[in-house]
Amino acid sequence: MTRPVHSPSPAQVAAQVPAMVLAAGRGERMRPLTDTTPKPLLPVQGVPLLEWHLRALAKAGVPRAVINTAWLGEQIGERFGSQFALQRNEYAGGVLSISYSHEGADFGHALETAGGIARALPQLGPVFWLAAGDVFAPDFVFDADAAQRFAASTALAHLWLVPNPAHNPRGDFGLSDAGLALNLPADSAAPRYTYSTLALLRAELFEPLWCDVPAGNPSGMSAALVSLLRRAMDAGRVTASLYTGRWTDVGTPERLAQLNR
Template identity: 35%
Template sequence: MTAHPKTAMVLAAGLGKRMRPITDTMPKPLVKISGKTLLDWGLDSLAEAGVTKAVVNVHYFPGQIVSHVAGRDAPKVVISDESEALLDSAGGIVHALPELGERPFYIVNADTFWIDAGSPNLARLALAWDATKMDILLMLADIKSATGHSGGTDFLMAPDGALRRSKGDPAGLVYAGAAIVHPRLFRDAPAGPHSLNGYFDAAIATGRLFGMAMQGHWITVGTPDAIPLAEAAVAAALAQSPSAPAELTSAPTELK
């Protein structure tokens, strides 16, 4: 049985321009939804999945994120500093590779999260991972079980989990901002800014991009008016999920 990843990359360096004016004074990952920062939603899911080290990249108001995670032990947070220049999703990962190690690791976006229904989704993702046939395994959401998503679908999934671009096909699924990747993917990667999307397409071309449909409710928060919708979705999902941790509440968001 494949061991669950013990390291993770949390992409938290973005500017959060669509979240203004809230992000005029704070980074988007520290916006709170139901009393918990977006960043902590992701880090808590990683801790539950057994991750012991999470690399968090920072660029915009980096000191606020550094201070916020300073006392965290589960997972232990290592900061990847992009203060001088944003490196985009893949560039940020390449920059952090020395901390991520030589084994497969999770990638989690810091502006999306989910409420599990049943087994934790990151644990399910690890069980679905097969390094012999995959370079990337994406967690995918049904658009009907999503809040805050304004676009179409991203991928069509074959019966064996293999993915291809959906080009908006309603039968497709949405990338839910969590994945497992093998570091060999970045062996010859450039050091500058570039996106993960190119790696998704390269893996499709070689038949090595796979997906897993998540269980539960997926939430993305792009603009200030999405916050109350997200909090309502959290409350509704928790009410339907007896396995959800009891400490999660629908407390008012703090924007200070």
């Protein structure tokens, strides 16, 4: 007799939610610093930018992370290898297993955010965390309860929004009282917030209804994530929270210097 197949519960899904950390960009605005060092390896307070996220993921007990690379990507693989473990004097949430999606080696260039995620999707699961390796957010917690709530919802994405920094005064998306991210029209007077690049995503967001990139992105198409998110927002399938912890998009040498002062 064939046994019934049971879908995993939201709690079981949340316990195994991996992460994707974006680290493929060239960092043109950070030149000459990025001429010889990939942007995610630039140090903030003596620690590579990317490592701040790896520490937070390991502390939260996230089991594994996929890092995409392109510009000088071999340096990132050499720096972090196949696993990341916290030091003995830090809270031991577990060992983070690391794998890579080498866009530069495979296609000669970075695939942008959605293209890179689509390429790495076979290494991820039905739900996964997303973080950008050039963003400093040391207070952010990759909370398993948040992952469980997201897994139990019908949302395709949950975004963490931040108050608008000086370099993005108009913001990106609105936020409703019900916790929906809003794709506001250009002439809307409603408040907007900046997308922090921290998110929970569902693999379904990269299926044909929302995404034009074929599964696994075998030809190396470049595509932006924002267009997918806006389509899903218009369908009411993106939720959001306001994050007020420390957050910096380390996009210029001046911002990096300010963090290190």
